[in-house]
Amino acid sequence: MDTRQDELRRDLDATLQARKELGKEYEDALVDSFMKRLDARLDARVDRSAAGRMDDYEPSSRDRDRGRPRTPGRAGNRLAVASLALGIPLTAIAGTPEGGGFAGLLVCWAGIVGVNFAAALGNRRDGRGRRPRSDWD
Structure with a gap:
């Protein structure tokens, strides 16, 4: 340990x-x-x-101007893991009658699901390897 x-x-x-x-x-x-x-x-x-x-952090030549890291997706995975790890104490707090009870639990886990959904969506977008059509993209 x-x-x-x-x-x-x-x-x-x-x-x-x-x-x-x-x-x-x-x-x-x-x-x-x-x-x-x-x-x-x-x-x-x-x-x-x-x-x-x-x-x-080492941006590739294509992404240097936009400030994107060379290996996309890993930060989103850590964000998802962190949100789930923080979900345990947040669930305990939100589940108390002072924290909102069942409604508090729903709001808490809706936020956690939202964070994980956003992280997954970000990983999916970054992982495609899209090339911009122009400098304006």
């Missing part, structure tokens, strides 16, 4: 132990604290991934 997963497991264990010691009164605060740490880790991971992508 990698060290980041070990750290996350330790944080979750510590949160669960604190909940046992403090009781249910502090459950919301503990969950919020854990989610903030998890969000910070996800943000850092996305930032590292984006920085790595920018280092690998």
Whole structure:
């Protein structure tokens, strides 16, 4: 198991132990604290991934003026995976009565489906290898 997963497991264990010691009164605060740490880790991971992508960015001669990366489609796949990974906590939040209940779940998953549909559509368009008919395309 990698060290980041070990750290996350330790944080979750510590949160669960604190909940046992403090009781249910502090459950919301503990969950919020854990989610903030998890969000910070996800943000850092996305930032590292984006920085790595920018280092690998080499536009082809045809796409240089439009700023498209040389290998299309991979960013869309990562976006789809990230949206599904974030779907778990979003589902938990949206499924609560305060989060909208069933209607909240529908809105949450409609957004996730929309993101994945847009990513798939973007991959399909980029993967065709279309050549512009003119400089205006």
